[in-house]
Amino acid sequence: MKHEGSRRLFWDTESIMFKDLPTLQELFSKADRELLIDLILKRAIACEVGPSLRGSEKISKKRRKQASKRLGASLDDMLKVKAKKSKKWCLFPLMLINEDIRECDMPVSVSVECIERIDFPKSKAIADNSIDAVDEIEVPSYSIIHSHWEEVLGYRVWLGGCDSRLERYLFLVDAFWEMTFLGFRKKTHDKNIAKDDKRIERIVRELEEDKPDKGKKPTTMMTREVFEKKHLGLVDFGLRTDAVLLEEEFRDSAQGFINRANKVATYEFHQRVAKLVSLLQAAGDYESRFLEDEERPEYEFKIQAN
Numbered sequence: 041m042k043h044e045g046s047r048r049l050f051w052d053t054e055s056i057m058f059k060d061l062p063t064l065q066e067l068f069s070k071a072d073r074e075l076l077i078d079l080i081l082k083r084a085i086a087c088e089v090g091p092s093l094r095g096s097e098k099i100s101k102k103r104r105k106q107a108s109k110r111l112g113a114s115l116d117d118m119l120k121v122k123a124k125k126s127k128k129w130c131l132f133p134l135m136l137i138n139e140d141i142r143e144c145d146m147p148v149s150v151s152v153e154c155i156e157r158i159d160f161p162k163s164k165a166i167a168d169n170s171i172d173a174v175d176e177i178e179v180p181s182y183s184i185i186h187s188h189w190e191e192v193l194g195y196r197v198w199l200g201g202c203d204s205r206l207e208r209y210l211f212l213v214d215a216f217w218e219m220t221f222l223g224f225r226k227k228t229h230d231k232n233i234a235k236d237d238k239r240i241e242r243i244v245r246e247l248e249e250d251k252p253d254k255g256k257k258p259t260t261m262m263t264r265e266v267f268e269k270k271h272l273g274l275v276d277f278g279l280r281t282d283a284v285l286l287e288e289e290f291r292d293s294a295q296g297f298i299n300r301a302n303k304v305a306t307y308e309f310h311q312r313v314a315k316l317v318s319l320l321q322a323a324g325d326y327e328s329r330f331l332e333d334e335e336r337p338e339y340e341f342k343i344q345a346n
Contacts, residue, residue, distance in 0.1 A: 055322030123194035163313035
């Protein structure tokens with residue numbers, strides 16, 4: 041990560057080949073280790089003790105040190121993995137306004153969006169049209185939670201368009217956060233993926249047979265959105281009570297503004313993808329046509345966005 045200022049950044053290039061994009065593992069290795077671990081720890085603390093980082097005062101120095109050591113060991117594992125450099129997957133940052141600022145550290149959040157290269161033309165089509173195209177053209181984005189580290193760490197990354205170093209670091213924080221959802225060490229992560237694979241196979245088999253195991257409640261597949269929200273504890277089942285009705289009414293009225301603002305942010309995200317497309321075009325490394333469903337390569341995804 042280069043210092044902001046007069047120095048030219050890697051992302052300021054005028055053309056680039058897809059194979060020359062850095063991998064996630066390379067960016068982890070180039071990041072300031074102490075800063076990255078500190079930001080990851082702050083996010084973990086915020087999730088545990090509350091939205092304000094002032095909550096970190098409730099965490100003892102001994103516990104912070106232990107947590108930092110654990111995060112550092114996890115990062116070391118990631119840097120030791122022999123990553124498979126991808127020819128088709130690219131990670132982008134998406135910055136959106138948080139819908140409930142009261143429950144967040146910052147008014148905005150930066151998340152990792154995993155886009156397949158053959159879907160780049162869809163993002164370009166959105167960027168080439170009006171903002172309404174955000175609702176008209178669907179660009180699939182996939183979760184990296186259930187992927188093996190050697191795969192995800194080899195995914196290419198495009199951070200062009202990020203206005204600050206913090207935005208780039210928050211992207212890495214979210215990537216680390218998703219990659220460690222099923223375990224902080226590679227062995228644990230792989231073991232939990234294997235367990236999930238068996239569970240998913242059983243669910244699919246039950247659905248196909250339409251005969252759930254006796255004594256067990258029927259199980260249904262979850263979309264990526266429901267999966268992540270359920271396991272991150274963010275699902276609102278409509279059971280929450282709040283006496284501050286005026287605040288709730290204000291939140292409802294503000295929701296429309298937030299949705300419009302996030303629509304603009306999503307549109308700008310596709311402009312970032314389109315910028316990469318233009319650089320790939322300049323390097324003669326771009327396929328411009330849409331692929332029909334029957335032409336697309338066949339691979340399986342455990343958890344996929346709708």
